Amino acid sequence: xxxxxxxxxxxxxxxxxxxxxxxxxxxxxxxxxxxxxxxxxxxxxxxxxxxxxxxxxxxxxxxxxxxxxxxxxxxxxxxxxxxxxxxxxxxxxxxxxxxxxxxxxxxxxxxxxxxxxxxxxxxxxxxxxxxxxxxxxxxxxxxxxxxxxxxxxxxxxxxxxxxxxxxxxxxxxxxxxxxxxxxxxxxxxxxxxxxxxxxxxxxxxxxxxxxxxxxxxxxxxxxxxxxxxxxxxxxxxxxxxxxxxxxxxxxxxxxxxxxxxxxxxxxxxxxxxxxxxxxxxxxxxxxxxxxxxxxxxxxxxxxxxxxxxxxxxxxxxxxxxxxxxxxxxxxxxxxxxxxxxxxxxxxxxxxxxxxxxxxxxxxxxxxxxxxxxxxxxxxxxxxxxxxxxxxxxxxxxxxxxxxxxxxxxxxxxxxxxxxxxxxxxxxxxxxxxxxxxxxxxxxxxxxxxxxxxxxxxxxxxxxxxxxxxxxxxxxxxxxxxxxxxxxxxxxxxxxxxxxxxxxxxxxxxxxxxxxxxxxxxxxxxxxxxxxxxxxxxxxxxx
Numbered sequence: 001x002x003x004x005x006x007x008x009x010x011x012x013x014x015x016x017x018x019x020x021x022x023x024x025x026x027x028x029x030x031x032x033x034x035x036x037x038x039x040x041x042x043x044x045x046x047x048x049x050x051x052x053x054x055x056x057x058x059x060x061x062x063x064x065x066x067x068x069x070x071x072x073x074x075x076x077x078x079x080x081x082x083x084x085x086x087x088x089x090x091x092x093x094x095x096x097x098x099x100x101x102x103x104x105x106x107x108x109x110x111x112x113x114x115x116x117x118x119x120x121x122x123x124x125x126x127x128x129x130x131x132x133x134x135x136x137x138x139x140x141x142x143x144x145x146x147x148x149x150x151x152x153x154x155x156x157x158x159x160x161x162x163x164x165x166x167x168x169x170x171x172x173x174x175x176x177x178x179x180x181x182x183x184x185x186x187x188x189x190x191x192x193x194x195x196x197x198x199x200x201x202x203x204x205x206x207x208x209x210x211x212x213x214x215x216x217x218x219x220x221x222x223x224x225x226x227x228x229x230x231x232x233x234x235x236x237x238x239x240x241x242x243x244x245x246x247x248x249x250x251x252x253x254x255x256x257x258x259x260x261x262x263x264x265x266x267x268x269x270x271x272x273x274x275x276x277x278x279x280x281x282x283x284x285x286x287x288x289x290x291x292x293x294x295x296x297x298x299x300x301x302x303x304x305x306x307x308x309x310x311x312x313x314x315x316x317x318x319x320x321x322x323x324x325x326x327x328x329x330x331x332x333x334x335x336x337x338x339x340x341x342x343x344x345x346x347x348x349x350x351x352x353x354x355x356x357x358x359x360x361x362x363x364x365x366x367x368x369x370x371x372x373x374x375x376x377x378x379x380x381x382x383x384x385x386x387x388x389x390x391x392x393x394x395x396x397x398x399x400x401x402x403x404x405x406x407x408x409x410x411x412x413x414x415x416x417x418x419x420x421x422x423x424x425x426x427x428x429x430x431x432x433x434x435x436x437x438x439x440x441x442x443x444x445x446x447x448x449x450x451x452x453x454x455x456x457x458x459x460x461x462x463x464x465x466x467x468x469x470x471x472x473x474x475x476x477x478x479x480x481x482x483x484x485x486x487x488x489x490x491x492x493x494x495x496x497x498x499x500x501x502x503x504x505x506x507x508x509x510x511x512x513x514x515x516x517x518x519x520x521x522x523x524x525x526x527x528x529x530x531x532x533x534x535x536x537x538x539x540x541x542x
Contacts, residue, residue, distance in 0.1 A: 051322025
């Protein structure tokens with residue numbers, strides 16, 4: 001596959017719809033992603049919020065009916081959409097990782113072997129795999145003096161939100177307990193980041209326990225139910241307080257602290273250092289700061305989206321977000337900040353919680369689909385060898401070279417795989433490349449979601465849709481996840497606040513794909529709308 005250069009990708013923005021020029025551009029666009037945030041959290045916990053979420057509800061334009069328009073509700077695809085608005089069908093970001101049939105290995109969404117990590121050990125990362133442009137890229141094209149910076153706990157969050165022309169992206173590396181960057185952005189570690197890492201703020205968390213923020217446990221019972229819930233994580237560490245696991249300065253400790261609200265506090269601290277270091281929002285050339293708070297995702301995977309732990313995480317994030325908004329206002333000035341917030345995906349409730357509600361939820365292992373597929377292929381094509389090149393639970397990459405050498409028809413092989421998957425009783429349907437490149441079936445609203453997530457050079461050859469409430473995982477005996485086409489994974493908040501925004505509650509159907517064109521309109525940038533996008537004009541001040 002021939003990848004586009006940054007210049008070529010930006011050139012795609014030439015065929016655009018002109019946006020109306022704003023009266024005065026804001027000095028700073030502050031965009032926040034809360035990883036795995038459900039839309040309903042804002043209203044459900046509204047009586048308890050005192051910080052950033054309260055300010056959003058009081059002063060922001062809140063869209064409560066926002067759903068992603070793609071099926072791959074994962075971290076990489078979600079973050080790639082937030083500030084670009086582009087589906088995987090054009091951006092290439094189909095998943096957190098994919099199998100490369102030429103290199104015959106797995107590729108991480110932001111892996112780039114040409115680059116090197118800076119600031120510590122970690123992934124060699126860049127936006128090289130991202131074949132789209134962000135609001136920051138468009139801004140820098142029209143305003144070269146503008147600066148764009150991304151900060152997050154996750155590399156794919158910081159990198160994909162900030163874009164190909166970003167001045168910098170910084171993320172946490174759990175193998176060393178440090179925030180790092182890569183040579184894509186700089187030739188050396190910035191002095192301010194080296195100084196922050198040297199302060200030992202991560203190591204200072206050793207021995208600290210995660211306690212409930214509020215003293216009254218009855219409040220948690222009221223809003224989130226009991227603390228001990230069957231199905232949480234390893235079914236051992238399921239009640240407050242929670243200690244951070246691992247020895248001091250160990251990889252286990254650095255990894256496990258991601259499972260606490262302290263991770264977001266560290267992210268905020270680095271984001272504020274970056275805000276100062278790059279002097280963001282200090283002149284009339286609009287800058288962009290994209291901040292990804294990721295602890296919600298790890299907490300959600302561990303304890304479930306309806307847990308007391310999730311409630312406490314959100315209450316603490318409320319305070320963290322409030323501090324971010326206050327500090328930005330101090331530095332940039334009131335009325336000069338355009339704020340946006342959304343999430344990369346939501347998640348499925350714990351299987352055991354769903355079962356208690358009478359829903360047909362179940363936990364299954366990846367072998368429950370992979371093994372029947374491999375056995376069916378061996379029976380149908382004896383002597384052909386291993387026809388599965390890679391298994392991306394529950395999807396299949398075929399070894400098309402071996403299929404051809406065996407003299408087999410691809411469609412015949414795919415038919416065997418499809419039937420084997422459906423026979424498990426776990427799979428709703430299976431889509432092939434031919435299905436997704438053909439005419440859409442009538443009365444099938446989910447088909448468009450799969451097509452939006454489809455990029456032929458990277459997508460699995462057989463894409464399986466698990467049945468509702470089926471959770472597939474081999475890592476832990478409990479916990480939950482996301483990644484499906486269903487509403488519980490796609491329903492997220494969309495919020496705007498500040499310069500040019502009309503506060504209020506908006507029930508119109510929309511999606512995170514509409515964030516980039518709406519911000520572009522507010523910034524006076526030219527943005528090419530896709531067929532299923534729109535500017536959220538109802539929230540724009542006249």
